[in-house]
Structures are given as structure tokens and as C-alpha cells.
Amino acid sequence: MAMPLFIYLHGFNSSPDSIKARQFQAAMTAAGRADDVLVPALSHWPAEAIAQTEALIRQHQGRDITLIGSSLGGYYSLWLGERYQVRAVLVNPAVRPYELLAEMLGQQSNLYTGEAYTLTEQHLQQMLAIDVPSLSQPQNYLLLTQTDDETLDYRQAVDKLTDSPMLIQQGGDHGFRQFEAMIPAILAFSEGRVELPEVPGLPSVDS
Known part of the structure; x- marks a missing residue:
């Protein structure tokens, strides 16, 4: 049986070179699973980023x-998770990026690639178009x-x-x-288990 495949979706003005x-990728390579990870370089246009991942x-x-x-x-992963009913791990995810980024319209530059572009209202509208009001399978998300x-x-x-x-x-x-x-928690979740670790110096907060 094939091992789970991971697709890592980076954030705003980021890239596959993010930390x-x-x-x-390094952890998966060390485990002999380098081929089980895909990290696409996502377009700054939300609709194109979604199409790439689809x-x-x-x-x-x-x-x-x-x-x-x-x-x-993480915001993209919510929409994709609902559409394709796949699991998603959300790491400090944006929930309403169309509001957050409204204050940043204008010239932008990718922190890793140096690509320059203009953040426009059309970007925000494309984000709003994939907003997920509610989750049909909340157990699919960590x-x-x-x-x-x-x-x-x-x-x-x-x-x-x-x-x-x-967590x-x-x-x-x-x-x-x-x-x-x-x-390790991400790998466990990909196999349907929830195993959340304690990290020294970063105590967990009851939700």
C-alpha cells in the first residue's frame, strides 16, 4: 500500500525555500520518503495557486x-480539503486573508525569489471566492x-x-x-491518528 502523499502549501510572499x-522535506528525506512530499511554488494569484494544487x-x-x-x-488548504475531502494540517493559518491583506495593496516582493508584483483588489476577490463558511468534516483538519x-x-x-x-x-x-x-504529529495525522506532543518552553493551552 502506498504511503500518504504530502503537499505543502507555503504562505504569502513565501516559496518552497521557506524554513x-x-x-x-529534510525529515522526510531522512526517513527515506523524499518522493512522498510535493512543495509547489505557488502563484501570487490565489486562483492560480488553487489550480496548481488541484x-x-x-x-x-x-x-x-x-x-x-x-x-x-492554510487558507487554501481549507477550501481544497472541503472540495477533495483530504486531510489538512494548518500551521498558523490565515482565516480571513482578504481582510488582513487589504491594508497591503500595492507593490509586493516575494521574500525568497525577489519576484515583484502588485497586490490588487482582484487578489482579494479571488481569496474571498474560496472562503469556507463551515467545515463539513472538521475531523479532517489538524x-x-x-x-x-x-x-x-x-x-x-x-x-x-x-x-x-x-494544538x-x-x-x-x-x-x-x-x-x-x-x-511526528503531522505524520500520525496523515494516517488518521491524533498524537500531539508537548514542546519544552512552549506549553500547550487548553482550547
């Missing part, structure tokens, strides 16, 4: 797929969030995923400190 993406899901139809979505990638996220209000994700398994850690940051410690 968490590289950490996850193509990968369809290409691997028949395999057990788990999405790992960071920040804006929320990993830290309370000191300087970019997003973690409580929005907690409220959105109130019926899903979650809320006191402290941390938007990049999700000590992400490597979460990888």
Missing part, C-alpha cells in the same frame, strides 16, 4: 493525500497554532476549527517556533 518546507491532487488521485498549509497556504503570532490573531483559527483537533501553544511566532517537533 518549514525545508525542515519537513492539478497535483488530480495527478495523484487514488493516493491518500494530506495537505500542510502555512498561513495563506490546527497547529501559537498565541504570539505577530501577523495573525490565532483566535480566529481556533474559532473556525473549534470542532477539529488542535495551541503559548508563545511562539508566525513562523511557528520548533516546527520540527510537530513533524
Whole structure:
């Protein structure tokens, strides 16, 4: 039987070279599972990013797929999870990015690639078009969030995923400190198990 396939979706102005993406790929490579991870370079256009990921899901139809979505990638993962009924691990996910990014319209540059583009109202409309009002299968989602996220209000994700398994850690940051410690939990979740670790220095918060 084929092992689960992971598709990692990076966040806003990020890339496959992001720290968490590289950490996850390194862990999977060390486990002899490098071929079980896909990390697409997502377009800054939300509709194109969704289409890119849908193509990968369809290409691997028949395999057990788990999405790992960071920040804006977490928002995408909610829509994709609902459409394709696949599991998704959401790492400090954006819940209403069309509101958050409304204050950042104008010139942007990808932090990793240097690609320059203009963030427009059309970007926000494409995000709003894939908003998920409610979750049909909340058990398909695992929320990993830290309370000191300087970019997003973690409580929005907690409220959105109130019926899903979650790990809320006191402290941390938007990049999700000590992400490597979460990888065993991500692997377990891809196989239908919820095994949430305790991380020294980042105590869990009751949800």
C-alpha cells in the first residue's frame, strides 16, 4: 500500500525555500520518503495557486493525500480539503486573508525569489471566492497554532476549527517556533491518528 502523499502549501510572499518546507522535506528525506512530499511554488494569484494544487491532487488521485498549509497556504488548504475531502494540517493559518491583506495593496516582493508584483483588489476577490463558511468534516483538519503570532490573531483559527483537533501553544511566532517537533504529529495525522506532543518552553493551552 502506498504511503500518504504530502503537499505543502507555503504562505504569502513565501516559496518552497521557506524554513518549514525545508525542515519537513529534510525529515522526510531522512526517513527515506523524499518522493512522498510535493512543495509547489505557488502563484501570487490565489486562483492560480488553487489550480496548481488541484492539478497535483488530480495527478495523484487514488493516493491518500494530506495537505500542510502555512498561513495563506492554510487558507487554501481549507477550501481544497472541503472540495477533495483530504486531510489538512494548518500551521498558523490565515482565516480571513482578504481582510488582513487589504491594508497591503500595492507593490509586493516575494521574500525568497525577489519576484515583484502588485497586490490588487482582484487578489482579494479571488481569496474571498474560496472562503469556507463551515467545515463539513472538521475531523479532517489538524490546527497547529501559537498565541504570539505577530501577523495573525490565532483566535480566529481556533474559532473556525473549534470542532477539529488542535494544538495551541503559548508563545511562539508566525513562523511557528520548533516546527520540527510537530513533524511526528503531522505524520500520525496523515494516517488518521491524533498524537500531539508537548514542546519544552512552549506549553500547550487548553482550547
